[in-house]
Amino acid sequence: MSKIKVKTTLVELDGDEMTRVMWEMLKKRLILPYLDINLEYYDLGMANRDKTEDKVTYESAYAIKKYGVGVKCATITANKERIIEYKLKHEWPSPNATIRSILDGTVFRSPILVKNLQPGVKAWKKPIHIGRHAYGDVYKNQEIAVPGAGKAELVFTPADGSAPIRKTIHEFNAPGVIQGIHNTDASIKSFAKACFEYAYDQKVALWFSTKDTISKTYDNRFKDIFQAEYDGFWREKFKKAGIEYFYTLIDDVVARIMKTDGGMLWACKNYDGDVMSDMLASACGSLALMTSVLVSPEGHFEYEAAHGTVQRHYYKYLKGEKTSSNPMALIFAWGGAIRKRGEMDGTPDVVAFADKLMKASVSTIENGIMTGDLIRVVDPSPSDRQVTTEEFIDAIGMTLDRMLK
Numbered sequence: 161m162s163k164i165k166v167k168t169t170l171v172e173l174d175g176d177e178m179t180r181v182m183w184e185m186l187k188k189r190l191i192l193p194y195l196d197i198n199l200e201y202y203d204l205g206m207a208n209r210d211k212t213e214d215k216v217t218y219e220s221a222y223a224i225k226k227y228g229v230g231v232k233c234a235t236i237t238a239n240k241e242r243i244i245e246y247k248l249k250h251e252w253p254s255p256n257a258t259i260r261s262i263l264d265g266t267v268f269r270s271p272i273l274v275k276n277l278q279p280g281v282k283a284w285k286k287p288i289h290i291g292r293h294a295y296g297d298v299y300k301n302q303e304i305a306v307p308g309a310g311k312a313e314l315v316f317t318p319a320d321g322s323a324p325i326r327k328t329i330h331e332f333n334a335p336g337v338i339q340g341i342h343n344t345d346a347s348i349k350s351f352a353k354a355c356f357e358y359a360y361d362q363k364v365a366l367w368f369s370t371k372d373t374i375s376k377t378y379d380n381r382f383k384d385i386f387q388a389e390y391d392g393f394w395r396e397k398f399k400k401a402g403i404e405y406f407y408t409l410i411d412d413v414v415a416r417i418m419k420t421d422g423g424m425l426w427a428c429k430n431y432d433g434d435v436m437s438d439m440l441a442s443a444c445g446s447l448a449l450m451t452s453v454l455v456s457p458e459g460h461f462e463y464e465a466a467h468g469t470v471q472r473h474y475y476k477y478l479k480g481e482k483t484s485s486n487p488m489a490l491i492f493a494w495g496g497a498i499r500k501r502g503e504m505d506g507t508p509d510v511v512a513f514a515d516k517l518m519k520a521s522v523s524t525i526e527n528g529i530m531t532g533d534l535i536r537v538v539d540p541s542p543s544d545r546q547v548t549t550e551e552f553i554d555a556i557g558m559t560l561d562r563m564l565k
Contacts, residue, residue: 161194161564161565163193163194163195163196164194164195164196164509164510164513165195165196165507165510166195166196166197166198166498166501166502166505166507166510167505167507167510168198168227168228168229168501168504168505169198169199169200169227170197170198170199170200170227170229170230170231170497170498170501171199171200171202171220171223171224171227171229171230171231172199172200172201172202172230172231173202173204173220173230173231173232173233173235173462173464174201174202174203174204174205174233175204175205175232175233175234175235175236175469176204176205176206176233176234176235176236176469177234177236177469177470177471177474178469178470178471178473178474178477178483178485179233179234179465179467179468179469179470179490180205180233180469181474181477181549182470182485182487182490182549182553183233183490185487185549185550185553186487186490186491186494186553187494189553189554189556189557190491190494190517190553190556190557190560191494191498194513194560194564195498195510195513197498200223200227202216202219202220202223203216204216204217204220204232204233204235204255205235206235206236206238206242206246206248206252207246209252209255210246210248210249210250210252213249214252214253214255214258217255217258217259218258218262220232220259221258221259221262221263222262224259224263224460224461224462225262225263225456225458225460228459228460228461228501228504229460229461229462229463229497229500229501229504230460230461230462230463230497231462231463231464231493231494231496231497231498232256232259232462232463232464232465232493233464233465233490233493234464234465234467234468234469234470234490235254235255235256235469236469237253237254237255237256238250238251238252238253239251254299256464257294257299257300259454259462260294260295260454261294261295261300263454263456263458263460263462264295264346264347264350264456264457264458265294265354265454265455265456265457265460265462266291266292266293266294266350266351266354266355266358266454266455267291267292267294267433267437267452267453267454267455268289268290268291268292268358268425268452268453268455269289269290269292269433269437269440269441269450269451269452269453269466270287270288270289270290270450270451271287271288271440271441271444271445271449271450271451272444272449272450272451272488272489272492272522273287273444273522274445274449274522274525274526274538275526276525276526276528276538276539276541277444277445277449277525277534277537277538277539278539279443279444279445280442280443280444281418281443283418283419283420283421283422284420284421284422284443284444285421285422285423286421286422286423287422287423288417288420288422288423288424288426288440289358289362289364289424289425289426290425290426290427290428290433290436290437290440291351291354291355291358291425291426291427291428291433292428292429292430292432292433292434292437293347293348293351293427293428293429293430293433294351294430294454295343295344295347295351295430296341296342296343296344296347296430297341297343297429297430297431298339298341298430298431299430299431300341300342301339301340301341302339302340303337303338303339303340304337304338304339305335305337306332306335306336306337306338307335308332308334308335309332309333309334310331310332311328311330311331311332312328312329312330312331312332312338313326313327313328313329314326314327314328314329314340315327341378343378343381343382345381345385348381348382348385349385349389350456350457351427352385352386352389352390352427353389353393353457354455354457355368355386355425355427356389356390356393356394356405358425358455359398359403359405359424359425360394360397360398360401360403362425363401363402363403364403364423364424364425365403365404365405365406365423365424365425366398366403366404366405366406366424366425366427367405367406367407367408367413367416367424367425367426367427368382368383368386368405368406368407368426368427369407369408369409369410369412369413369426369427369428369432370382370383370409370410370429370432371409371410371411372409373409379429382429383407386407386427387407390405410428410432413426414436437450437452437466441466441467445534445537445538446486446488446533446534446537447466447467447468447489448465448467448486448487448488448489448531448533449486449488449489449534450466450467450489451463451466451489451492451493451496452464452465452466452489452493453496461497461500463492463493463494463496463497463500464493465489465490465493466489467489470485473485482548483548483549484531484532484533484546484547484548484549484552485531485549486530486531486533486534486552487531487549487552487553488521488525491517491518491521491556492518492521494517495514495515495517495518495521496514496518498510498513498514498517499511499514499515502514513564516560516563516564517560519563520556520557520559520560520563521556523559524552524555524556524559525538527559528541528543528544528545529545529547529551529552529555530544530545530546530547530552531546531547531549531552532546
């Protein structure tokens with residue numbers, strides 16, 4: 161078979177541990193044999209981020225801005241244990257947070273549905289999409305461990321020289337902790353715009369939730385900006401499309417979501433989206449069955465795995481033991497990025513290949529060939545067979561071969 165030509169460069173962001181191993185496996189078996197593609201490669205593995213003083217993370221984000229589409233492997237976010245393990249110079253920040261900040265993007269996550277795996281919530285029949293605001297809040301916070309008695313204040317000093325605004329957070333009589341978070345109107349507006357555009361494109365209702373009854377300034381700002389975006393640009397479009405937008409408290413949405421049949425976009429603030437997307441993934445079978453795409457207001461896209469680096473399996477792999485790790489989210493990251501590259505380039509053969517790659521992956525599971533995490537939760541069949549990571553990728557490759565021929 162002749163290779164399919166991809167016109168424009170795709171930015172590739174490599175990662176860490178077992179996902180890095182699977183990344184190389186699936187690229188060699190499922191991507192490079194079929195596509196004539198130029199990949200601009202950035203190694204975001206922990207060792208290289210440390211070696212380059214984290215410059216490689218910034219370079220990869222700007223490359224996505226240059227070429228429009230990137231695909232990212234899972235990466236380690238450094239903590240005290242990782243500093244010791246990798247002998248790091250610093251506790252480097254999350255590469256995902258850095259890239260999200262540079263692209264000013266919104267993260268959209270949706271489950272990968274397969275017929276032989278029923279969601280943990282029986283009412284769910286259609287995908288529930290989660291839009292996560294990917295800027296600020298606790299991910300860009302400042303924290304202080306309060307050593308003893310004293311007054312904690314929130315202070316804003318205007319640049320124009322006018323009097324500072326001060327509010328007392330708490331009068332401490334003993335040790336404690338304080339935290340400061342922020343957001344910007346510009347980022348919230350970009351988030352709102354991206355959510356309305358995504359919901360309109362997917363023709364699904366948009367639900368937005370915060371806790372403005374408690375956070376009467378911070379969370380209420382999100383509520384007001386979303387309402388202004390809807391009233392100013394989307395009300396008539398949504399009406400004609402037969403979809404709705406509504407706002408309610410996040411605890412109300414949590415209660416409602418358990419009784420709905422799905423088929424909506426649930427827009428969440430940064431922390432809420434982080435937690436709820438993991439809940440949704442687990443309820444639908446596995447974090448490895450969750451798509452994730454970062455969308456910037458400028459029309460840049462970064463596709464990635466929604467899960468971590470599968471550390472436990474990596475240590476087994478280093479010992480030479482067989483693993484049965486699930487690469488589905490990584491495959492769908494590649495498939496989504498290749499599909500978007502084809503859409504932007506106007507190359508339908510590239511789009512068709514991406515669709516077949518993702519369909520072949522789902523078909524493999526539905527035909528009873530799967531990794532260990534899935535075989536424990538699917539509706540059991542006598543023909544179900546647990547395979548190793550390599551065997552699973554190869555089974556997908558054989559299905560893809562048949563589809564392409």
